[in-house]
Amino acid sequence: MPSISTEDKYLTVLNLFTTDKPENQDRLIQEMRKIVDAAAYDGWISSTVHAGQESPGTANFIQWRSGEDLEARYAGEEFKHRVMPVFSEITTSIRLLQNEIVYTQRHPSQGGSTEIEPAREDHTVIEIFKTSEGDQEQLIAALGEGQSWLADVPGYRSHSVFKGLRARFLDGAFAVVYSQWASRESYDAYRAAADAEKSEARRASEARVEALATERDWNSYRVVHTRKAGE
Template identity: 75%
Template sequence: MPILSPEDKHLTVLNLFTTDKPENQDRLITEMRKIVDTAAFEGWLSSTVHAGQESPGTANFIQWRSGEDLEARYAGEEFKHRTLPVFGEITTSIRLLQNEIVYTQRHPSQGSVTEVSADRDDFTVIEVFKTTEENQAPLVEALSEGQKWLVDVPGYRSHTVFRGLRARFLEGAFAVVYSQWESKEAHDAYRTRPEADMPETRRNSEATLKSLATERDWNSYRVVHSRKAGE
C-alpha cells in the first residue's frame, strides 16, 4: 500500500474530478480502474482511486518517480486523445495537481507511518487551498506545524500537507491537505463546531489560514482501489 512520507521524495499527483451525478462517479471509477490496472508507465509507482462522499467526484492519488516521467505520460497519444476526452465527457471539473509532501502527522494510535489503502476504513478529506506565491510558504507552515493541536480532536487520525508545484486546470500557487478521520460523524463534528466553542489554538489557526488562503474547497472520499508498480 502507498505510504505518505516527506522522506520518499516522490512526485505526488492528485487528480481531482467533480461530476454532477452518482452514475457519472461510478463511470469515472470504472475508467480509472482500467487505467490503474494496466498501468506500466516509466516512472509510475502507484495509483489509489478514491470515491467522492460529500459530493459526486473522484480523486486519484498517484506517486511518480519524477516530473519528467509524468510529463512523458501527459505527452502520450493515449492521454491526449483518449484519457482526457473521456474524462471531459463525464466531469464538471478537472484539476491535475503536482505536489511534494512536506509534512505528515498522525494520532499516536496510528503507528509510525501514514498508509493509504482500500483495506483501511478511513474517512478521507482532501482540501485544496489557493494562495499567492508569496504566501505559499507561510500557508504550508500554518497547515503543518501550525496544526499540531489536531491530535486532540476526537476522531482525527492523520493529516499530510502537500506543497503545490504546478498544475493543469488550476492557476496560481496552492497547497493541499490530505486528512484521515475515524468516521464522517467525527469529521462533521470537527468541521461544524461553532467558532465560539473552539479552543483558542484552533481559532488562531483558522484566522491565520483565512489571512493566507484566497480560496479553499474540499470533498470527502473513501479509498476504493489501489495498485503499485510490479503488482
Template identity: 60%
Template sequence: MPKIAADGKNLTVLNLFSTDSAEKQDSLLAAMREIVDAAAYDGWRSSTVHSGQTKFGTANFIQWRSTEDLEARYAGEEFKHRTLPLFGEITTAIRLLQNEIVYAQQKSGDESTEIGPARDDYTAIDLYGVMEKGQDDLIDALGVSQEWLKDVPGYRSHTVLRGLRGRGIEGKWVVVYSQWDSKEAYDAFHDLPAEERTVERQKTDARVDALAVWRDSNTYRVVHTRSAAG
C-alpha cells in the same frame, strides 16, 4: 498499501475530478480502475482511487518517480487522445496537480501514512489557493502549527502538500489530505461552532483565513489501489 511521507522520494500527483451525478461518478471510478490496473508507465509507483462522498467526484492520489516521468505520460497518444477526452465527457472540472509532500503527522506517531481500501478511513481533501509569497506561511499554518489535532477525537492523520505545477488551476495552492475514524468524527470537528473551538484552533483558523484566497474541499472513501511491482 501505498505509504505517503514527507521524505522527498516521490512526486505526488493529485488528480481531482468533479461531476454532477452518481451515474457519472460511477463511470469515472470504472474508467479510473481500468487505467490503474493497466498502468505500466516508466516511473509510475502507485495510484489510489477515491470516491467522492460530500460532493460527486473522484480523486486519484498518485506517486511518480519524477516530473519527467509524468510529463512523458502526459505526452503519450493514449493520454491525449483517449484518457483526457473520456474524462472530459463525464466531468464538470478536471484538476491535475503536481505536488511535493512537505509535512505529515499521524496521531499514532508513525512516520508514514498508509492509504488503501483495506483501511476504513474517512478522508478529506482540502485545497487552498494562496498568493505565491504566502505559500510557505500557509503550509506552516496547516502543518506543524496543527499539532493540537492529535487531541481531537477521531483524528488519524493529515498530510500537507505544496502545489508545484498543475492543469486546470491557476496560481499557487496547498493541499491537506486528512484521515478520520468516521464521517461523524469529521463532521463533529468540521462543524463545531467557532465560539466553541479551542484557542489554539481559533488562532490557526485566523492565520488560514488571512492567507487563503479561495478554498475547495470534498470527502472520500478509498475504493481501489495498485502499486508497481517491486
C-alpha cells in the same frame, strides 16, 4: 500498500474530477480502475482511487518518480486521445495537481506511517487552498506545524500537507491537505464546532489560515482501489 512520507521524495499528483450524477462517478471509477490496473509507465510508483462522498467526483492519488516521467505520460497518445476525451465527457471539472509532500502528522494510535488503502476505511478529506505566491510557504506552515492541535480532536487520524508545484486547469499558487478521519460523523463534528468549543491554539491557527488563503474548497472521499508498481 501506498504510504505518504516526507522521506520518499516522490512527485505526488492529485487528479481531481467532479461530476453531476452518481452514475457518472461510477463510470469515472471504472475508467480509473482500468488505467491503474494496466499501469506500467516508466517512473510510476502507485495510484489510489477515491470515490467522492460529500459530492459526486473522484480523486486519484498518484506517486511518480519525477516530473519528467509524468510529462512523458501526458505526452503519450493514449493519454491525449483516449483518457482525456473520456474524462472530459463525463466530468464537470478537472484539476491535475503536481505536488511535493512537506509535512505529515498522525494520531499516536496510527503507528509510524501514513498509509492509504481501502481496508483502512478512512473518511478521507482533500482540501485545496489557493494563495498568493508570496504567502505559499507561510500557508504551508500554518496548515502543517500550525495544526498540531488536531491530534486532540476526536476521530482525527492523520493529515498531510503538500506544496503545489504546478497544475493543469488551476491557476496560481496552492497547497493541498489530505486528511484521514475515523468516520464522516467525527469529521462533521469537527467542522461544526462552535468557536467557544475550540481551543485557543485552534482559533489562532484557523485565523492564520483564513488570512493567508484566497480560496479554498474540499470534498470527502472513500478509498476504493489501489495498486503499486510491481503488483
